Amino acid sequence: MAKSKEELLQQLSDCVFEMEDENVADAANEYIDAGYEALDGVLKGLVDGMNRAGQMYEEEEYFVTDLLVCSDAMYNGLEVLKPHLPLDQDADAVNYKCVIGVVEGDTHDIGKNLVRIMLETAGFEVYDLGRDVPLISFVEKAKEVDAQLICLSTLMTTTMPGMKEVVEMLEKEELKDKVKVMIGGGPISQAYCDQINADGYAVNAIGAVTLAKELVGMA
Amino acid sequence: MHEQDQMTPNERLQAFIKGEKMDRILAMPILVSISHRVAGITHREKRASAELQAQSQIDCYKRYGNDLMIIEYGLHGVGTALGSEMNDPEDSLPAIVNHVLQDLKDIDQLDFDKTKKENDPWFAKTLEACEICQEKMGQEIPTGVLITGPFTAVSSIYPTENLLRATRKDPASIHRLLRLCTDALKDIYKEYIQRGIIIVMCDPIASGTLLRKSQYIEFVKPYATELMNHIHELGGMCCYHICGNTTKIVMDMVDTGPDMLSIDNLVDLEYVKGQVGKRLPILGNVPPVDVLMLGSRSDIFESVKTCILKGKDSPKGYIIASGCDITQNVPVENIDYMMEAVRKYGRYPIDEALLNDPATNN
Ligand code: B12
Numbered sequence: 001m002a003k004s005k006e007e008l009l010q011q012l013s014d015c016v017f018e019m020e021d022e023n024v025a026d027a028a029n030e031y032i033d034a035g036y037e038a039l040d041g042v043l044k045g046l047v048d049g050m051n052r053a054g055q056m057y058e059e060e061e062y063f064v065t066d067l068l069v070c071s072d073a074m075y076n077g078l079e080v081l082k083p084h085l086p087l088d089q090d091a092d093a094v095n096y097k098c099v100i101g102v103v104e105g106d107t108h109d110i111g112k113n114l115v116r117i118m119l120e121t122a123g124f125e126v127y128d129l130g131r132d133v134p135l136i137s138f139v140e141k142a143k144e145v146d147a148q149l150i151c152l153s154t155l156m157t158t159t160m161p162g163m164k165e166v167v168e169m170l171e172k173e174e175l176k177d178k179v180k181v182m183i184g185g186g187p188i189s190q191a192y193c194d195q196i197n198a199d200g201y202a203v204n205a206i207g208a209v210t211l212a213k214e215l216v217g218m219a
Numbered sequence: 220m221h222e223q224d225q226m227t228p229n230e231r232l233q234a235f236i237k238g239e240k241m242d243r244i245l246a247m248p249i250l251v252s253i254s255h256r257v258a259g260i261t262h263r264e265k266r267a268s269a270e271l272q273a274q275s276q277i278d279c280y281k282r283y284g285n286d287l288m289i290i291e292y293g294l295h296g297v298g299t300a301l302g303s304e305m306n307d308p309e310d311s312l313p314a315i316v317n318h319v320l321q322d323l324k325d326i327d328q329l330d331f332d333k334t335k336k337e338n339d340p341w342f343a344k345t346l347e348a349c350e351i352c353q354e355k356m357g358q359e360i361p362t363g364v365l366i367t368g369p370f371t372a373v374s375s376i377y378p379t380e381n382l383l384r385a386t387r388k389d390p391a392s393i394h395r396l397l398r399l400c401t402d403a404l405k406d407i408y409k410e411y412i413q414r415g416i417i418i419v420m421c422d423p424i425a426s427g428t429l430l431r432k433s434q435y436i437e438f439v440k441p442y443a444t445e446l447m448n449h450i451h452e453l454g455g456m457c458c459y460h461i462c463g464n465t466t467k468i469v470m471d472m473v474d475t476g477p478d479m480l481s482i483d484n485l486v487d488l489e490y491v492k493g494q495v496g497k498r499l500p501i502l503g504n505v506p507p508v509d510v511l512m513l514g515s516r517s518d519i520f521e522s523v524k525t526c527i528l529k530g531k532d533s534p535k536g537y538i539i540a541s542g543c544d545i546t547q548n549v550p551v552e553n554i555d556y557m558m559e560a561v562r563k564y565g566r567y568p569i570d571e572a573l574l575n576d577p578a579t580n581n
Contacts (some may be wrong), residue, residue: 021388
């Protein structure tokens with residue numbers, strides 16, 4: 001008997017959550033062949049699985065390695081579903097864009113990558129500048145792509161002042177109201193965020209998503 | 220010898236090992252990334268020359284009277300010998316920009332002969348630096364080498380994030396890489412041990428922050444154990460350090476058989492003492508950033524005091540150290556304060572009243 005939409009959505013979600021990055025494409029094809037909407041497959045299937053994985057990470061049941069493989073599964077599924085997404089979908093919907101990177105002098109990028117994955121899961125269009133990123137590049141990229149949000153990551157106390165500089169550059173260019181700045185990483189705190197006049201701080205990748213949505217006014 | 224000490228570091232370490240009387244507690248702050256600052260040169264100058272690497276360590280010892288000089292083979296040596304590319308910053312620690320292995324299918328193309336001292340100028344340079352330290356100061360103070368453990372060695376060949384994924388997706392290939400790295404490291408360690416150098420094995424990518432316990436047991440423990448056995452067969456000595464939170468794996472780390480265990484400041488010294496203090500000496504764990512870099516003189520005194528209070532009665536002995544390598548942004552005077560505090564609170568016989576008095580921080 002053919003599977004119901006709910007069953008197939010559950011299957012997509014489970015593939016991501018249970019790290020079955022090789023079976024997810026089959027599950028996605030099965031879902032499309034059954035004639036169900038791709039958008040639901042993404043949001044109620046793949047993204048749901050990734051959110052469950054994120055929850056487990058927060059509870060320290062899942063580790064970094066697990067989240068990385070879950071995200072591979074999500075992206076594999078997306079590749080199948082994307083071509084089936086309705087084209088006019090973006091026509092009047094707002095495209096939330098965000099620039100992310102690790103500030104100059106710091107090469108720790110594992111945490112930043114997790115934040116990027118979770119932001120993409122949440123529907124942000126993410127421009128990842130990588131690690132050890134010259135400070136001016138954040139501002140330039142944000143201007144170029146018209147981003148609403150800049151996400152700065154660092155794990156080192158020595159490179160923290162770079163975050164302040166980015167905020168100041170935005171102020172100087174009078175972009176501070178237009179582009180929000182979210183910061184995070186080991187030594188960062190809410191107190192530091194307030195001190196440098198950034199717009200928000202989150203302690204982990206899950207918190208980062210909630211905060212990012214808030215900052216850009218995403219429903 | 221430092222003017223306020225009564226024994227040389229060699230004499231102190233010998234007494235420690237034999238359980239004899241010492242003038243003060245042993246102190247081994249990890250003065251690697253900061254050493255060029257003490258010598259008044261740039262990081263690039265230090266890493267370009269065996270003489271200057273050695274001199275930076277000697278300058279640290281002359282100033283602080285710490286108990287171990289540490290030459291840096293580092294975390295990336297195996298990868299760079301094989302072809303991983305590093306950047307070349309003027310005055311900070313280099314990082315890998317391009318890993319030599321991008322696809323696990325290409326493992327066979329790696330030529331591990333390149334990691335031998337004849338073929339790797341960096342390795343040869345650090346050996347020369349060790350020889351200089353031994354020749355000039357060997358009578359007085361031991362020298363160690365800060366060198367990668369097996370898992371971090373793999374991360375210098377293959378990008379860390381892909382390595383972490385592959386522990387789930389392609390464990391067989393990761394075991395192959397670990398096999399190759401372990402064999403290469405055996406030959407590398409041997410050269411240092413033959414020169415009388417203590418192996419300070421650091422494996423930050425095996426951190427409890429990144430790997431779960433079962434992964435440590437599968438991917439790190441067997442190889443680390445093999446390396447420890449090898450070190451002991453050659454008559455060498457090993458201090459084992461993993462960065463970050465290793466609370467859940469301390470037992471397993473000690474099972475690998477190191478001679479000493481160094482712990483990060485994210486781990487509670489009291490807990491580690493309870494778990495493994497009966498089995499080996501413990502080093503730790505003055506916070507390098509929150510205390511040594513950002514703290515005041517009195518914060519540093521307080522932290523040293525707390526460490527000594529927690530560690531002093533560890534059954535197999537306690538050595539005060541920093542929780543991790545001390546970065547170049549730590550003010551050099553702060554290490555003076557740390558050693559001053561060690562000489563105040565760590566002088567034998569330990570003055571319990573002084574140690575327990577809350578108002579003695581200066
Ligand atoms: C792995 C590691 C490395 C690896 C990095 C590999 C890589 N590709 O990233 C290697 C070995 C290369 C490395 C090198 C160094 N390291 Co290191 N490293 C670590 C270690 C063990 C784990 C870091 C990690 O990946 N954690 C896991 C991730 C998932 O967590 P996370 O990054 O914190 O991210 C989470 C949150 O912070 C948050 N988040 C992160 N970014 C953002 C951004 C935003 C916008 C938001 C909202 C949230 C957010 O969400 C993430 C997911 O939940 C830590 C120890 C520790 N206690 O953290 C030291 C540590 C970070 N390293 C440290 C140091 C000093 C160094 C070196 C300078 C070595 C030295 N001693 O000289 C070099 C740096 C070279 C350079 N210039 O960059 C120090 C930093 C001290 C400080 N506070 O300044 C630490 C804390 C170790 C210590 N105890 O001293 N390191």
